[in-house]
Amino acid sequence: MFAAHSVILIILVYVLLLFGLALWVERRTRYRSSSVMPGWVYALSLAVFFTSWTFYGSVGFAVHSGMLFLGIYIGALLSVIFWWVTLRRMVAVKEVFRITSIADFISTRYRRSQRIAALVTLLALSGIAPYISLQLTAVVSSFSIITGSHESEAWDMTGMLVMLMMLVFTIMFGIRRLDPTERHSGMIAVLVAECLVKLVALVVVGIFILRAVFGDMSSLMETLSHEEMLYLTEFRQPSHSGLMWTTLIVLGFAAVQFLPRQFHVSVVESSDQRHIKTAMWMFPLYLVVINLFVIPIAAAGLKLGLPLASADFFVLKVPQYLGHDMMTLLAFIGGFAAATGMIIISTMTLATMTSNHLVLPVCEKVGFLEPLQGYLLQVRWVIAALILTSSYVLAMVLSNSYILAAMGLISFVAILQLAPPVLIGMFWRHGNSMGAMTGLLAGYLLWGWTLIIPSMIAEGWLPESIMVTGPFGIAWLRPEAFLGIDFLPPLVHSVFWSMLFNVLFYLLGSWFYHPQKHERALTREFMAAMLSRGKIAGKARPTGLDAYIALEPKLVEANDLLVRYLGADKAEEAVLRITDDLQVSGKPYLTIIELMEFHRMLEHVLAGSIGSASAHTAMEERITYTEREAADLKALYSHIVNELQGQVRADQAEEGTLGGYQFLDQMQSQLDEMEATISEQKTRISELESRLEARYEEIFKHRMEAQKLRVENESLRRRLVDETD
Known part of the structure; x- marks a missing residue:
């Protein structure tokens, strides 16, 4: 046992x-040319x-269900196989928008819908905030085990301390700046360090337990062959094991991609x-290494x-039972690292x-709250404090309850609801906002009814x-x-x-709802962004045409928009x-193309602070165009389409009745799609040329072989003639 004050000091x-x-x-990164x-x-x-939940809970899962604990991790491994397709597309979209x-990702795919973004946020809060409580509970329970203190005392001593430290850390290195798309090099470094700490701790403790309890692998295998231990290595021991395996694999597949913390780091x-x-x-x-000693530790706990x-705490209790304080402390530090890393990023x-x-x-929407827009960063700090405080209170209230113990899988089911709008939306362009909204809402309600209500x-x-x-x-x-199906396990x-x-x-919803033209244009833009591999969102593009648009009013308009969210200093800096x-500093007038680029880059800056959906809404509401500017945009669109496709598509420009920024957005999305199409065609032509060249080489080889055969046949014929003579 350790003294409580010693562990707190550690x-x-x-x-x-x-x-x-x-x-x-962070300081080192600041002075480097590349981040x-x-x-x-x-x-x-x-x-x-x-x-x-992995560090401690996998052993507990194995003790009760054998090899079934691997289901989540097999699902994660299967997900990794598709990362070069799915994850790369997500990163490409992130770079553009x-x-x-x-x-933000899901709402950007579906008309930049604020309602969909809000629903996804509520779903994430419902599923992840209690999961943070689970991590706090793990820290407090492990503290109680190694100090021998009562759990209520442990909450008073460590629960509040850990919560406050995580809050300070999150604010300093996670939300110190308004733009969450900036690289958080310090926070990522800490995550990497904690990932190494928990891995090393679990491996070292696992090796120690293996040698101290079993001596060698042969003794471990002999122990596992005993009748009372056989279930630890069996894949089919609980009822409905096939359904449970499938369910856990599906949950792991989705969780490793769509958990908010995983999406952020990846x-x-x-x-x-x-x-x-x-x-x-x-x-x-x-993944393989961190799960390597789960079964040996589970078997050791049962044997002792x-x-x-x-x-769930055999990782701590086995070395403690064996009287090895340093290994017990190392296990505690590993579990602490596993919990705090998740708490910070989540x-x-x-x-x-x-x-x-x-x-x-x-x-x-609410007039008297409008001034808060200028204090968005401080609002995030308050929200972070509320999330951690509510998780802390929830953990204390539910410290020994069924809900908290089952919260890991309950959270994974909540996040699973994000899979259809993301995966289907990335590969099926006909999916629309109505389908996403109704699907998410139905899944969310049924998740709550079938899992939260029973808990x-x-x-x-x-x-x-x-x-x-x-x-x-x-x-x-x-x-x-539900609907009379009563033979399935609850999960x-x-x-x-x-x-x-x-x-x-x-x-x-996607089949029966016909989206408006604006949504279809945004869908094309999203799809083009995935194919672009992130190259669309570069610096300013070439400019031309007559400069007649006064720059100063546009700068004032942009500055007024940014001030609402970023503050005066940062707004001025962003506009500059x-x-x-754009290389327009000091110019009195802009061309229509320069104006188009100016507004595109303005939205890009704003999206980094308030999200793509909110930025797009703000641009539509605050940015205006004169009649001449709108007419020139339409004319420019027709001209560029003609250049790209070799045929006049002015009818499309006339077809759109959208005005102002919406028309600009529609035009930009279609141009991006055309660029992506042309790029695809060039790639296809290159592939066909390569195949044609390979075919020519193959034909040439066949001809050479045929010629060789003819020579051999002629030689054989002559030899036969000579022999007959």
Whole structure:
């Protein structure tokens, strides 16, 4: 046992080391010409996927269900196989639209809908905030184990301390600046360090337990062959194991891509698409190594007779039982690293999503809240504090409850609801905002009804009659027997119904709802961005035509827009940076192309701070065009289409009745799509030329072989003639 104050001191020293590392990396990055992180750093940062639920919970899962604990990780491995297609497309879209979160990504695909972004944010908050509580509980429980203190005392001593340290860390290195698309080099460095700490800790403790309890591998295998231990290595021991395996694999497949923290480190923080290839072998390797000693530790705990109720903490309890304090402390530090890494990045992403997609739209609608738009950064700090505080309170209230223990898988089912609008939306251009909205809403409601409501009933917060007879006596609405299906395990039951209705409503909504032209144009733009591999969002493009548009009013208009969200100093700095990139500083007038580029870059800057959906809405509401400017935009569009396609498409320009910024956005999206189409055609031509060249080589080889055969035949014929003579 350790004294409580000693462990608290160790925690403080550890966190101070993390602070020092983050500060050193940020200062070092600030003076370097490039902020691109190495590929191995990017790959290791993705290991934030492995939380205390992995570090502690995998052993507990194995003790109760054998090899079934691998289901989540097999799903994650299967997901990695497709990263070069799915993840690379997400990164390409991020580079074009300056995506800030998974909610921003989904809303950008579907008409930049604020409602969809808000729904995704609510879903993430519902699923992830309690998961943060689970991490806090793991820290407090492990502290209680190694100090021997009562859990209520542990909450008083460490719970609040950890929460405050994580809040300070999140603000300093995660949301210190308004633009969440900037590289958070210090935070990523800390994530990588913690990923290494938890991996090394688990491997070292695992080797120690293997040698101390079993001696060698042969003894371990002999122990596992005993009848009471056989189930640890079996793949089919619980009822409905096939359904459970499938469900866990599906959950793991979705979680490793769509958890808000995973999306942030894999997409938002990505600095080079080539790093995905590095991650595609490093992440699976990490996954294998961190799970290598799960079964040996589980078997050791059972062999030593430790109570099954404490199986989740066998990683701590086995070395403690063996009297090895240093190994116990190392296990505690590893679990602490696994929990805090998740807390930091999840709090940051949830705060960004909440401020951009819940608070900001409300401020725009409610007049007396409008001044808050100028304090968006401070609003994020408050939201981060509220998220951590609510998670802390929830963890204390539910510290020994069923809900918190099951929260890991419940959260994964919540995040699974994001899979249809993301995956189908990336590959099926006919998916639209109505389908996404109805599908998400149906999945969200069924997730809550089939998983959250039964958990609340188990805690005694709701009457048990809902489970037995259904609400208001409607039996087919029973949460764990929805529509009369009562033979599935609760987790499988929830995944089946929520995903069935999610996908069904997505397809039906997309099939029956005909989107407006503006949404179709945005969909084409999104698809073109994925094919562009992120090259569309570069610096300013070539300019031309007559300069007649006064620059000063446009600068004032842009500055007024940015001041609402960024503050006066940053707004002025952003406008100056745009004019410098466009090379129009000091010019009295702009051309129509320069104006188009100016507004495109203005939205790009704004999207980095408030999200793509909010930025687009703000541009549509605040940016205006004169009649001549709008007419010139249409004429320019017709001209460029004619240049790109070799045929006049003026009818399309006349067809659109959109005005102002909406027309500019439509025009830009169609031009981007044409550029992508031309690029595809060039690639196809190159492939055909290569195939043709290969065919020519093949024909040439056949001719040479035929000629050789003719020579041999002629030689053989002559030889036969000579022999007959």
